Amino acid sequence: MPKLKIEDLARIREQARRATLLREGAGRVKITVHLGTCGIAAGGRNIMTAVLREIEERNLHDVLVTTSGCAGLCSREPMMTVEVLGQPPVKYVDLTEGKVKEIFAEHIVGGKIADRYALAVGSERVM
Amino acid sequence: MPYRVHCMVCAGTGCVSNRSLEVRDALENEIRKRGLQDEIQIVTTGCNGFCAVGPLMVVQPDGIFYQQVSAKDVPLLVEEHFIKGRPVQKLLYKPPEAAAPIPKMSDIPFFKHQRLIALRNRGLIDPEKIEDYIARDGYQALVKALTEMTPEQIIEVITKSGLRGRGGAGFPTGVKWQKVRQAKGEPKYIICNGDEGDPGAFMDRSIFESDPHSVIEGMLIGARAIGARYGVVYIRNEYPLALERIQIAIQQAREYGLLGENILDSGLDFDISVTRGAGAFVCGEETALIASVEGRLGDPRARPPYPAEYGLWGKPTCINNVETWANVPPIILHGWEWYSQIGTERSKGTKVFSLVGKVRNTGLVEVPMGITLRQLIYDIGGGIPGDKKFKAVQTGGPSGGCIPAGMMDQPIEYIAPDGKREARDYLDLPIDYESLTDVGSMMGSGGLVVMDEDTCMVDVARYFLAFTQDESCGACTPCREGTKLMLDILNRIVDGHGTMDDLRALEEIAWVVKQTSLCGLGKTAPNPVLTTLKYFRDEYLAHIEAHKCPAHVCRALNTYRIDPVICVERGHGCGVCRRECPEKAIFGEKNQPHRIDQTLCKKCGVCVEVCHFNAVIVE
Numbered sequence: 098m099p100k101l102k103i104e105d106l107a108r109i110r111e112q113a114r115r116a117t118l119l120r121e122g123a124g125r126v127k128i129t130v131h132l133g134t135c136g137i138a139a140g141g142r143n144i145m146t147a148v149l150r151e152i153e154e155r156n157l158h159d160v161l162v163t164t165s166g167c168a169g170l171c172s173r174e175p176m177m178t179v180e181v182l183g184q185p186p187v188k189y190v191d192l193t194e195g196k197v198k199e200i201f202a203e204h205i206v207g208g209k210i211a212d213r214y215a216l217a218v219g220s221e222r223v224m
Numbered sequence: 225m226p227y228r229v230h231c232m233v234c235a236g237t238g239c240v241s242n243r244s245l246e247v248r249d250a251l252e253n254e255i256r257k258r259g260l261q262d263e264i265q266i267v268t269t270g271c272n273g274f275c276a277v278g279p280l281m282v283v284q285p286d287g288i289f290y291q292q293v294s295a296k297d298v299p300l301l302v303e304e305h306f307i308k309g310r311p312v313q314k315l316l317y318k319p320p321e322a323a324a325p326i327p328k329m330s331d332i333p334f335f336k337h338q339r340l341i342a343l344r345n346r347g348l349i350d351p352e353k354i355e356d357y358i359a360r361d362g363y364q365a366l367v368k369a370l371t372e373m374t375p376e377q378i379i380e381v382i383t384k385s386g387l388r389g390r391g392g393a394g395f396p397t398g399v400k401w402q403k404v405r406q407a408k409g410e411p412k413y414i415i416c417n418g419d420e421g422d423p424g425a426f427m428d429r430s431i432f433e434s435d436p437h438s439v440i441e442g443m444l445i446g447a448r449a450i451g452a453r454y455g456v457v458y459i460r461n462e463y464p465l466a467l468e469r470i471q472i473a474i475q476q477a478r479e480y481g482l483l484g485e486n487i488l489d490s491g492l493d494f495d496i497s498v499t500r501g502a503g504a505f506v507c508g509e510e511t512a513l514i515a516s517v518e519g520r521l522g523d524p525r526a527r528p529p530y531p532a533e534y535g536l537w538g539k540p541t542c543i544n545n546v547e548t549w550a551n552v553p554p555i556i557l558h559g560w561e562w563y564s565q566i567g568t569e570r571s572k573g574t575k576v577f578s579l580v581g582k583v584r585n586t587g588l589v590e591v592p593m594g595i596t597l598r599q600l601i602y603d604i605g606g607g608i609p610g611d612k613k614f615k616a617v618q619t620g621g622p623s624g625g626c627i628p629a630g631m632m633d634q635p636i637e638y639i640a641p642d643g644k645r646e647a648r649d650y651l652d653l654p655i656d657y658e659s660l661t662d663v664g665s666m667m668g669s670g671g672l673v674v675m676d677e678d679t680c681m682v683d684v685a686r687y688f689l690a691f692t693q694d695e696s697c698g699a700c701t702p703c704r705e706g707t708k709l710m711l712d713i714l715n716r717i718v719d720g721h722g723t724m725d726d727l728r729a730l731e732e733i734a735w736v737v738k739q740t741s742l743c744g745l746g747k748t749a750p751n752p753v754l755t756t757l758k759y760f761r762d763e764y765l766a767h768i769e770a771h772k773c774p775a776h777v778c779r780a781l782n783t784y785r786i787d788p789v790i791c792v793e794r795g796h797g798c799g800v801c802r803r804e805c806p807e808k809a810i811f812g813e814k815n816q817p818h819r820i821d822q823t824l825c826k827k828c829g830v831c832v833e834v835c836h837f838n839a840v841i842v843e
Contacts, residue, residue, distance in 0.1 A: 110361070120284040
């Protein structure tokens with residue numbers, strides 16, 4: 098390995114930070130892909146892959162992806178919930194890989210809810 | 225594709241010995257089996273600190289904390305958490321008194337009350353990857369020190385920050401650096417003292433294991449400040465994992481050109497070698513350590529001259545403890561103003577403690593200076609198991625002292641005996657009873673052994689003295705002979721043959737050893753005796769005058785007898801004690817009360833251990 102210069106250190110930091118930022122648990126957007134039995138049967142795994150691919154292609158550092166079980170609306174799977182920091186969560190239903198692409202462009206990057214695919218804004222009241 | 229989950233498996237010494245590496249392998253297999261290897265990353269980290277509940281792991285970004293994970297839990301964990309997104313309840317941490325488990329690491333009291341500076345990267349990075357360290361601002365402080373600061377400015381920042389030596393003596397780090405910088409002689413050396421010999425202490429080991437680059441970066445900044453050319457990391461050979469990780473880290477830093485010549489094109493030349501200590505306690509003392517690095521017997525010598533003027537190979541040498549070095553990069557990066565806001569008036573920053581003994585949450589913690597023992601033991605440590613009463617805490621290992629429960633609300637900090645803020649080497653403090661509560665015993669290097677009501681303080685003093693007596697190098701008479709004499713007296717007392725003359729002699733010898741020994745080992749060896757004499761004199765008196773050990777630890781002073789009613793009514797004279805007694809001192813028939821013949825009893829205590837009905841009474 099050639100000797101490091103200060104600029105190289107900054108570059109390595111940027112790259113490594115991108116890979117490890119997740120560990121600090123802070124993000125601007127949190128995407129939950131619903132992977133209950135119904136979600137998996139309806140193709141949720143492909144949606145997960147599509148989400149992760151979008152994040153990579155768009156080089157996003159502030160999007161966290163997590164999974165959860167069935168959201169209760171099994172007939173509309175695959176589903177995902179998009180939660181932008183400080184805004185109510187939005188549930189998207191009947192997803193395909195193409196729709197995921199559009200939702201990324203409009204909502205996650207663009208900041209405008211893609212309401213044609215959205216089921217509802219907000220969540221059930223818990224307890 | 226980016227990973228969506230980082231699964232941080234603890235691979236500190238504690239968790240590894242609880243088979244965390246098997247858990248890691250099982251996770252990797254399971255994840256491959258389910259085709260998740262591109263989504264989920266398994267990272268092995270250094271010690272998380274909560275060693276009591278290992279093997280442990282943290283799943284990010286949610287921060288879910290799993291404890292006591294075994295390889296057979298892995299399929300369920302992957303299915304439930306990584307696929308369905310449901311944390312596995314049975315592996316979550318649940319405090320004994322709580323109704324529900326606490327899923328998030330940041331909500332668990334053990335972690336919540338801590339503030340991490342020296343341990344800032346623990347559990348967040350793979351200690352064997354320099355890139356992980358760089359991602360967390362690693363080597364940014366070095367860049368700042370090389371490009372924006374003069375050596376004088378670096379020393380000024382360290383001095384103003386109030387950082388003091390974390391090895392136990394509490395000498396101001398900036399002052400030491402300044403002395404070495406001004407000393408004449410080339411080349412200058414830097415030493416990292418990782419010869420952590422106190423029983424029950426593992427602060428340094430953990431820093432090496434979880435974040436070795438923080439030590440290297442600290443030493444690099446020190447090298448720039450004092451003009452040192454070479455560095456030595458002195459590490460105990462009993463720390464194989466720590467040794468391996470610091471060696472890997474040094475190798476990586478060399479490959480990146482962060483060690484070697486003309487570092488980052490700044491003109492700084494500095495390289496680090498590793499010396500393994502052979503396990504002599506005295507080598508933690510700086511002059512003995514230097515002798516050991518030079519290949520001589522680890523014998524201390526009289527100071528002055530201090531190593532700052534006449535150190536390794538007779539050249540000016542700056543020795544600091546592992547934790548001190550790990551604190552340097554954040555101070556340079558964030559400034560002295562930031563650092564000096566943390567802690568108390570006299571003691572700045574944080575301190576790492578290893579919390580062991582009779583406390584629920586044993587492990588490694590980093591807390592702001594000025595925290596009280598009560599907060600440490602109850603809020604973080606979770607209190608004493610089995611509803612026992614807290615009696616004392618032994619700080620600073622064999623060189624430290626016992627702090628009684630009554631002093632539990634005093635803040636932990638460095639205290640000068642005259643109350644002034646001027647900082648001095650604690651070995652040079654005027655010796656009086658009051659100064660025993662200063663740096664030597666109140667603070668120490670960070671080992672905290674919690675003791676409950678079942679601990680005999682005379683026995684504790686005897687234990688630590690047996691350790692220092694064994695480790696005394698024998699170079700000076702007070703330490704060699706004095707510790708032996710003190711140990712003989714303590715052995716007599718715990719055997720029930722002590723006299724009041726013994727007690728007077730013990731105290732007198734302790735002061736002589738303290739005042740006249742050559743090095744820190746002898747000067748501090750009497751501390752456990754002196755502090756227990758000060759705070760627990762009644763226990764010594766009970767041993768000598770009443771021939772009783774109040775905690776029933778010193779068996780020679782105990783009387784064992786069997787409660788005839790319990791023996792028959794609950795145990796139906798089962799006879800297990802009679803069969804197990806090695807001296808055949810117990811007599812009785814089935815369904816009849818059993819009896820111990822006091823003339824035959826050798827007081828081994830086996831009957832207490834084997835009786836299922838608690839019928840054996842110790843008095």
